[in-house]
Amino acid sequence: MNATERQRRRVGTALALPAGTLLAVLLLLPSIGVLSFSLTDYQFGMPGFDWVGLANYAKLFTDPDIRRSLFNTLLYVVMVAPLSIFAALALAILIEGEGRLGSVFQTIYFLPITATLVAMATAWEVALHPTFGMVNAALSAFGFAKVRFLSDPDTALATLAVIGVWKILGYNTLLFLAGLATIDRDLYEAAAIDGADGGWGRFTLVTWPQLAPVTLFVTVITLIRCFSEFETVAVLTNGGPSGATDMILFTLYQQAFRYFDIGVASALAVAFLLFVALLSIVQVSLFERGGAA
Template sequence: MAVVNDTATAPVIRQACSGYRAEGAQARAGIILALPATLLLGALVIGPAVLVLVLSFTDASLGLAGMRFVGLDNYARMLSDPGFALSLHNTALYVFAVVPVSIGWGLLVALLIARSRLSAVYRTAYFLPVAASLVALATAWEAILHPSLGVANTLLQLFGGSPVRFLSDPTMVIYALAGVGIWQLVGFNMILFLAGLSTIPEELYEAAAIDGADRGLKRFLLVTWPMLAPVTLFVTVMTVIRAFSVFETVAVLTQGGPMKSTTVILYTFYEEGFRFFRVGYASAIAVSFFVFVTLLSLIQMRLSDRRAGARTRRGRS
């Protein structure tokens, strides 16, 4: 009887072993196929990120042979550095000017063109600044804002105004850059809001119409705005991150001037690392900025998950 059982179970055992070998071969093949992409990711993303983190704890400087481990000295220096405090102040002014206007304008444009027959044309026109090169756009704006030959001052003079030194007046220049930033971000926010508007069921608008909110502000406040809440949260976080990341327009238009009135965080990082060659301090700025952006993203994800969970519970009840 034992011989019969062994004979009967042998094919099953062989089949199981062959299945395990096949699965092992597939796993090895998957590893081999993923290895080049993994190595490339490590070389171009993970490796440099780890290197910057390590350098942020040193006094490394380009041109000097050695470096010392200084612990948190670079981070402590950021808290007492008046230059970094000024860059934070300038960045905050830029963010507070850009974020609410670009979000509100993007939402307004999305609402206006959502049902327009020329929606595709308007989308293309507003999205062009997003798709084009920021350096090229900044160069174009430099010509537009020129104090004597620019289109902006020409129009001001036609309407009886006085020429404005958009890029050389320390009290004006950060808001001129904010205007460029708003122009760049409106199209991006518009596309996101249009995507959110397309997901709102028509049945909600029909139900609102029965309750008397068939158009205008009532319809917007009763249906559109609550349904756009997740998209608005995402747009707000992305706009804040992009506003804090301003660099190209500053580098092309003002180089941090005049009188350091447009020296923002990323331009300070650029100057410390590539002009003054203080690599350790620049790395600390980069790490701090990365942590800030990561925290914003995690908060956005947490709030979105909480809202989705609340919506699911309401649906079940």
């Protein structure tokens, strides 16, 4: 190594140092901290702790409350993800086909993203209120019985799922619209000449295959967002009634800041992080395989 090369390396290190330090302090250290806490029985405010190995992780699978929370989360994802992906695809195709009003619809569907969710959740609460909410007013006007959407254990999770779809639909639609805009017009013309000038034929020959990378991205993003649902639970139901809407991030929050059980909360956080990382890795590898083909 000659002098100029050493000089270059010194300058490079010096330039990378500030960003590197920030990364270490803000991301790596806390992660390592959480990972370490997950192996202890540390309780917030306690003077000391003991190493308990994987006991906290075992608890994730044995504790009935946490198991219910995991089950609720899965149920929520199964309800929200497919609906919000396919409905967004359908909406995007409709909006793209609609010339002048397209941008109006686009804005309307995008509104939930721009609005503050806590405020919007309050609006939902008012709309769904058992006695003076307008949804129930409408139901009784048509002769149906009133439904206690958020306080009936049978309907609470489904109600949150509907709000979840509403929340995520516009974003997914926007992603699909961006994907549709990148499809080469020539392909549609070629399809028209080949006998697929609209409808199902054109969708299967051009639109759907061309949207594959976008669909993959939307699917992963939607899954991650559904698994990490927190705000609506915290604002609308507080995990209730009787744990019917308890979901994994809300459980984590409760364990950490209500029961101060940092060990269990950290184990949850690590498990969640691993899961999200896994999803992202699957996405990246699928994406690269698609790009290479």
